[in-house]
Amino acid sequence: MPASSSPPLTDQPLVARRMSAGEQLRAEHKPRRLLQLLAGLIGYGTALALLVGSGLGASSWNVLAEGLAHRTGLSFGMATNLIALAVLVFWIPLRELPGLGTVLNVLLVGAAADVAAHLLPAPGTLAEQLAHYSLGLLLFAFCDALYLGARFGAGPRDGLMTGAVRVTGRPLWTVRTGIEVLVVAVGWALGGTVGAGTVVLAVAAGPLVQTFLRHTTVPLRADGSAGSTAR
Template sequence: MYMRNLLAWRWIFFIGGMMIMSLGISLTIKGQRLGIGPWDVLHVGLFQNIGLTIGSWSIITGFIIVTVTSLVLRQWPRWGTWLNMMMIGLFIDFFNWLLPDLTSLTAQIISFVLGVLVLSYGVGIYVSPNLGAGPRDSLMLLFVEKFGWSLRLVRSGIEATVTLVGFLLGGPVGVGTLLVVLFCGQLIQIALPQCREILLKITDQEDEKVLWHYKGA
C-alpha cells in the first residue's frame, strides 16, 4: 500500500507538471511578439508553413527524436518519455485553444513573463519524480554520452540550430527567445529542488534515493 501511494504521487507530479509546463509554453506563445522558446519557434514555423497544430508538431518532432535516440542507444525509452512526448503536445493545443489571443504589447509582455515562470516550475514538478526524460532532453544526453561534449555546449548548439530553422520557417524570434535561453535553465535550477522537497514531504521521505531509485515505475 505504501509503495502504491508513493508511485501514485510520483505520477501525479509527473502529469501535473507536464500540464503546468504546457500552460507556460502556451502563455509564451500568446506573448510571442517578444519571441518564444527555441523549440517552440520551430513548432510554430512548421505550423505556419505546413499546417496541423503547434502541439501536433511538438509530438511529431518528439517522436522523431525518441526514435533516433532509441536506435542509436539501442535502448527502449521509459514509458514516461513516450507520455511526455504525447501529453505535452496535447496540453499545448488545449491551452492555445483555451487562452485568448492578446493584442496589446503590455498584455503580451505579462503573458510571456508569466509563461516563463510557469514553464520553469512545470519542468521542476514533472522532472522531480524521475519517471522519464523528455525527448529533447534525451537528445541532449545522447550527444553528451556519445561525444563527451559539455552539457551546456550541447544544449546551446541544439537550441541555436532549432531556432535558426524555425526562424527560416517564419517562427517568432525575438528578445524573449534569448531570455528563455539565458534564464529558463536558471529558474529550473531554483524550482527543481523546491519541487523535490515538496514531493519528499508529501510522500514522507527523508532520503530522496528511496524515491528516485524505486523501480515500480
C-alpha cells in the same frame, strides 16, 4: 575510515540516474511521483499556451518546426512530429530510456496547451503580453523540472537534454542552452520566425530548469548505492 555518504541528490547539479521503465514503475513514492508528473505536464502545456499567446516569440522547437514546414511544404503539425521522431533517434547513442512520462508527455502537453489557450484571455496591451510571457517562462521552466523530477522518463526533446548531460558530464544549464540556441539558429536559417521572447527563452530556460530541478527531483533509496551519473 568509514566511507562518506553521498550528498543529497538535490544538493548536486546533476540529472537523476538513468532508470528503465520497469525501475521507474517499481520505485517508491509512486503516488507522489505520479501526481507530480501529471501536474508538471499539464502545467507545461499551460506554459506553452501562455508563451504563444503573448505574441512575443515562439519556443525554439516551434521555430524549427515552422522553418522545416516552410522549406518542405509540410504542415506545421507534420513537421513537429517529424522533428520528434528525429530527436528520438538520437536517444539511441545517448542511451536514454523512455518511460510513462515519455508517453504521457506526448498525450497531455498538447491537449493541456489547447485547453489553456481556449480558457486564457488574450492579452490586449504590451503590459499584458509581458505578464503572459513572464508567467509562461517561469511556469515553463518549473513544470519542466517538476515532471522530470518525478522520474518517469522524459519527453522526446527533454530526453535529448538529459541524455546529453549524462553522456558529456556537462552541467544541465550549458547543455540545455546549447541545444536551444542550436535549434533556434537552424530554425531561423530554414525560415522560422524568431522573436525577442524566443531568444530570452533559449538563454534562460537552462539555468532556470537546473535551479528548479534541484528542488523537484524525488530522491529514491537506490540513489545512495547507484548514485547519479552525470552533471
